[in-house]
Amino acid sequence: MDSRLGRRTFLAGSAAAAVVAFDPAGLGWVTEADASATQPGAVGVPHLDGELVVDEESLAEAADDYGHLVHRRPVAVLRPGSVRDVVRMVQYAGEHGLKVAMRGQGHSTFGQAQAGGGVVIDSRTLATIHRIDQDRAVVDAGVQWLDLVRATVAEGLTPPVNTDYLGLSVGGTLSVGGIGGASSHHGMQVDNVLELEVVTGSGRHLRCSPTVRPALFRSVLGGLGQFAIIVRAAVRLVPAESTARVYNLYYPDLASMTAAQRTALADRRFSYLEGQLIPAEGGWRYMLEGVEYHTPPEVPDDAALLAGLDPASTEIVDMPYFDWLNRIYALVEDLKPLRLPGPWINVFVPDAATDAYVADVLADLTPADAGGVVLLYPVPRELLTLPFVTVPDSEVIFLLAILRAVDPPNEADVQRLLGVNRDLYDQVRAVGGTHYPVGAIPLTPADWRAHYGDRYPRFALAKATYDPRHVLAPGQGIFE
Numbered sequence: 001m002d003s004r005l006g007r008r009t010f011l012a013g014s015a016a017a018a019v020v021a022f023d024p025a026g027l028g029w030v031t032e033a034d035a036s037a038t039q040p041g042a043v044g045v046p047h048l049d050g051e052l053v054v055d056e057e058s059l060a061e062a063a064d065d066y067g068h069l070v071h072r073r074p075v076a077v078l079r080p081g082s083v084r085d086v087v088r089m090v091q092y093a094g095e096h097g098l099k100v101a102m103r104g105q106g107h108s109t110f111g112q113a114q115a116g117g118g119v120v121i122d123s124r125t126l127a128t129i130h131r132i133d134q135d136r137a138v139v140d141a142g143v144q145w146l147d148l149v150r151a152t153v154a155e156g157l158t159p160p161v162n163t164d165y166l167g168l169s170v171g172g173t174l175s176v177g178g179i180g181g182a183s184s185h186h187g188m189q190v191d192n193v194l195e196l197e198v199v200t201g202s203g204r205h206l207r208c209s210p211t212v213r214p215a216l217f218r219s220v221l222g223g224l225g226q227f228a229i230i231v232r233a234a235v236r237l238v239p240a241e242s243t244a245r246v247y248n249l250y251y252p253d254l255a256s257m258t259a260a261q262r263t264a265l266a267d268r269r270f271s272y273l274e275g276q277l278i279p280a281e282g283g284w285r286y287m288l289e290g291v292e293y294h295t296p297p298e299v300p301d302d303a304a305l306l307a308g309l310d311p312a313s314t315e316i317v318d319m320p321y322f323d324w325l326n327r328i329y330a331l332v333e334d335l336k337p338l339r340l341p342g343p344w345i346n347v348f349v350p351d352a353a354t355d356a357y358v359a360d361v362l363a364d365l366t367p368a369d370a371g372g373v374v375l376l377y378p379v380p381r382e383l384l385t386l387p388f389v390t391v392p393d394s395e396v397i398f399l400l401a402i403l404r405a406v407d408p409p410n411e412a413d414v415q416r417l418l419g420v421n422r423d424l425y426d427q428v429r430a431v432g433g434t435h436y437p438v439g440a441i442p443l444t445p446a447d448w449r450a451h452y453g454d455r456y457p458r459f460a461l462a463k464a465t466y467d468p469r470h471v472l473a474p475g476q477g478i479f480e
């Protein structure tokens, strides 16, 4: 229990006790249940269309995430009933020295969406798809990509880039980047946004786009929640093909797989390009995963797509486009109840260093430590347009993602793997790499300054401009 909490908070005891006032002196909330005992000095909570709750279950959920590694308890959870609620809570928090974190689906792995001693805003109650037009969808930040993709595909449309798992919120992936196999054509999800509505750390509700307040727009996308809460987004849509032809190409070693990926990327021959390193007896299997989207009777030209890729073996399968995009959802949902600790590491490696770096990583990586999935795939740097999405200075960058799950849960292994992640991070930095900030790497504010490098002054200036009281997203640990 957070020792700074006032006794009154817990007097409520019952589920979803509504909060009516805040006691800045005792840093505790006054609930309806004990409002009769309201002490002088308690400050009334502004009228809310939704609810501010302090029950045990809500606080515990907000103090956890997909990684189950970090647990920082907030003092309350806001389930907003409107954008106005977000504005009011951010303003209120700023006035009373509270921190605020928007939480989407809580699929971070290292406390990024938590706010110890602060207020977590649960975006799941702001989840309306407002419009689907030919070129865009206008959605609340709490909408899950799964719901958006299902709705757009029904209209023959699709977001150009999707993450491998669709159970993430729009606001959550637009705060980090949102990378996937179609990033080889379209950059990240943040590179495919037309307009945002945000609530800044100062509590201002603003629209922004590439032409309206462009500095705010470009800061918020991939800005790790530091400058503003995204409440609504207009995301780009393109025509959807009906079918995905999936080519799994297997290679005997890492170098031949990455060579084939480079060849495929050079002429952008697949609609989707990823790759996996799969634990196998005595080592690893190397699989290039290429997908060509099409609508029969048009069919992909297999020979042209495979020319020069020289795999040792090939599997080809067709499936409906939506089923392809949603292929791992059920698997992830089945895993969740196991609550396995997930010390993930996701790094971007410059092309020239990729083979040597990944070979070193694999030399020490046991199947147990890999946990589940290891991804490796290239993306062209020129398609990544946002200033705070920090990637290596290289024409092509590779994402290496080790999506570990410690099974059975074991604290000693978790601590050891966090140490390994830190070592791998230091090693990738030494070869000009960066980290993709969705994993579990112990980092200091000095590491973050190094992460942003010559863009750090710009990052700090944006913080001072939009969130001068440092209200937002403390769980990222970027500032002192």
Ligand SMILES: Cc1cc2nc3c(=O)[nH]c(=O)nc-3n(C[C@H](O)[C@H](O)[C@H](O)COP(=O)(O)OP(=O)(O)OC[C@H]3O[C@@H](n4cnc5c(N)ncnc54)[C@H](O)[C@@H]3O)c2cc1C
Binding pocket: 065, 066, 101, 102, 103, 104, 105, 106, 107, 108, 109, 112, 113, 114, 123, 141, 142, 162, 163, 164, 165, 168, 169, 170, 171, 172, 173, 175, 176, 177, 178, 179, 180, 224, 225, 228, 229, 230, 231, 332, 438, 473, 475, 476
């Ligand atoms: C199974 C799985 C598969 C994944 N696959 C991919 C993948 O293929 N590609 C990829 O790029 N990523 C992937 N991720 C990582 C994922 O994109 C990020 O962790 C993302 O931030 C999670 O979205 P969320 O809604 O759960 O956000 P949360 O974890 O709830 O929040 C993440 C951060 O964003 C902030 N935030 C959340 N909502 C908002 C908002 N509306 N406005 C401002 N800030 C906000 C939070 O405060 C926090 O700092 C995967 C994660 C999991 C668990």
